[in-house]
Amino acid sequence: MPITTVILDFDGTLASSLEGIWTCMCETLAHYNFTEPSLQQVRATIGLTLEASMHQLTGVRCEEVLTSEVVKFYRALHTTKAAPLMRLFEGAIPALAELRTRNIFTLLVSNKGRAGLHQLITQLEIANYIDIILSAEDVTFRKPDARLYTEHIAPLRSAPNFQTLVVGDTETDILFAKNANLLSCWATYGYGDEQRCKALSPDFELQSLTDLPALITNFTK
Structure with a gap:
């Protein structure tokens, strides 16, 4: 049976966003007198909720009440500091256009603020x-x-689970697909930890967004 629905992640899957996220994290945590994280420390939080990221980067020293304030500060910064640094990965537009041509229902699901x-x-x-x-x-x-x-x-899309593909770059995305009994596709070019992602045995691996239409075609066959 053909894949009829694709659920896409944003950070590290559709867009290269690490530099922008790191910039905002450093400024946010410094503002609240926390140690500025390294690029690799921030990379390790990609895929987590923003609240969980703050806890991980501060060693859980960011208390619940303060976390809400820190998240609000970060999101305000994101608009002006992170957004200009965001870039789509190579092949994103052609891949999305091909999904549209094939009438594949496409959802973008992200832990980013609205x-x-x-x-x-x-x-x-x-x-x-x-x-x-x-x-x-x-x-x-x-x-x-x-x-x-x-x-x-x-409730938005009555497609069978075995015709729904989750595409994401971290173990969070793969686990989501596994937990919901959906097809999983690991975007290897993103920010996920290779060892942890491979250990989850995703159904597919995607080296580039350029390859997504072919992956869907080959599965359909």
Whole structure:
């Protein structure tokens, strides 16, 4: 049976965003007197919720009440500091256009805030290729919780699980697919830890977005 639905991650899957995220994280944590993280430390948090990222980068010293304030500060910075540094990965537009041509229902699911995510989608000119956009503020459950699919995605699209492909670059994306009994595709060019991602045995590996249409075609065969 053909793949009829694709659920795409944003950071590290569609867009190269690490530099922008790192810039905002450094300024945010310094503002609250936390140690500025290294690029690799920030890279290790890609795929986590922003709250979980803050806890990991501060050694859980960012208390719950303060976390909300820190997240708000970060998201305000993101608009002006991170967004200009964001770039689509090579092959993103042709791949998205091909999905549209094939009438494949395409969702973008991200742990980013709503305003920042929509700003980037407009800036990168990909809005016309996405059917549904779900930010961290649009859902109750987040990746890798299977209820993100059962409660928020499945009601929007009545496609069988075995015809739904999750494409993402971190173990969070692969675990989400596994937990929800969906097909998983690891974007190897992104920010995920190779050893941890491979250990989860994703159904497919994607070396470039350019290869996504062919991957879907070959599966259909």
